[in-house]
Amino acid sequence: MVNTMLDTVAMQELPQIGAEPRERADAARNREKVLCAAARLFAERGVELVSMDDVAAAAGVGKGTLFRRFGDRAGLARAVLDESERAFQDDLLRGPPPLGPGAPAAERIVAFGAGVLDQLENQHELLFAAESGSPCARFTHSVYAAHRAHLYLLLGEAVPDADVEYLVDVLLNSLSADFFIYTRHIRGLSLAEAKAGFAHLVDRILDA
Amino acid sequence: MVNTMLDTVAMQELPQIGAEPRERADAARNREKVLCAAARLFAERGVELVSMDDVAAAAGVGKGTLFRRFGDRAGLARAVLDESERAFQDDLLRGPPPLGPGAPAAERIVAFGAGVLDQLENQHELLFAAESGSPCARFTHSVYAAHRAHLYLLLGEAVPDADVEYLVDVLLNSLSADFFIYTRHIRGLSLAEAKAGFAHLVDRILDA
């Protein structure tokens, strides 16, 4: 099983009733060493050129440890991204409008898209790695669930009568790393054009 | 290089000027053996459970031959799908409406989506394999280009003023194997509901 972001949160911060028994000291130390080494290697060589063996070696831990804690390559990528994703979700819930509360739903949706596209612009390799792996990997993790819940509320507010469930997934699908890399590097759109495209899509969907 | 559908057509049917020198007899025989064995194994065990070694062994050819002719796993999947895809594209160009010419653009787009979703319903494993591999693999092959060109014309007809380029890619992205498997098997939609969702999306995009 993969050690997701939420698991980590639960394990570290929430003293639950029959909860997990606290992380051992060496485990915590190794987790930190791995995340550190991974971030450094990814930055140095690019994500694609770093193998799991490389990470294990650079962190000075065994391969077994690496996979035990992060499940697979995608899980490691998610763990490395965890912090910035957490900050983003915080902005969504408590930041200034239009990303945070206080702006009309339509504007918040567009701002959300722009925010995700900004993340992709800077970290598309890592985000792609995080979404790769088993079929539909990207849909089955907490980040997707959180983004989905966010857009679901906003879209339900903006177009109460529509098939909101499906439309939310379509919108998120147009913000996938895969699609981003295609539009940006194969189609050759600029970041601004990608944002404009998404905004235009949202307009079309909302104004119907 | 991958032996795409279009390459095959060119090699077999179009006597070009400085063209490829015709396929050798043993090569043709082996190609047939491989496609046959692959189709059988995929049907028997499911695509995921068949390795390239399995296919090579079952076809009685070496691994090198397999990879030389089909490039990679995705290429093999595409080759196996080639025939049905060709039939589909023929329906798009010359079949009865609303899939073929003669219906309003909006209806043809919806029919196109339904057609793709039907293919996915029956062959999603193979289609997923065909779209996997390198990042953005699905966008860089002739099938995507053909579908893109088709939708581009129709959408340009239906909404001449819009950002048709981007919208076409969004529509195709909602017809990816990945997204299909998610909606169908994780979200739990029926095939009819998936078709309805796509139709609804098209309505919203066109009616804006």
Next chain:
DNA sequence: ACGCTTATCGGACCGTAGTCCGCTTAACAG
């Protein structure tokens, strides 16, 4: 029919993701 050229063949080989299991050592009770 025969040899020459060259595309094609096939399997040994490589690097990588992911698994397994015997050993180590942190945590805790007494």
Next chain:
DNA sequence: CTGTTAAGCGGACTACGGTCCGATAAGCGT
């Protein structure tokens, strides 16, 4: 401080996708 227990460790191992290159034989000109 010491003994017990089980979580954690690590590296050998497997399976798979993909590459390489010497061997083979198809096609062709004569």
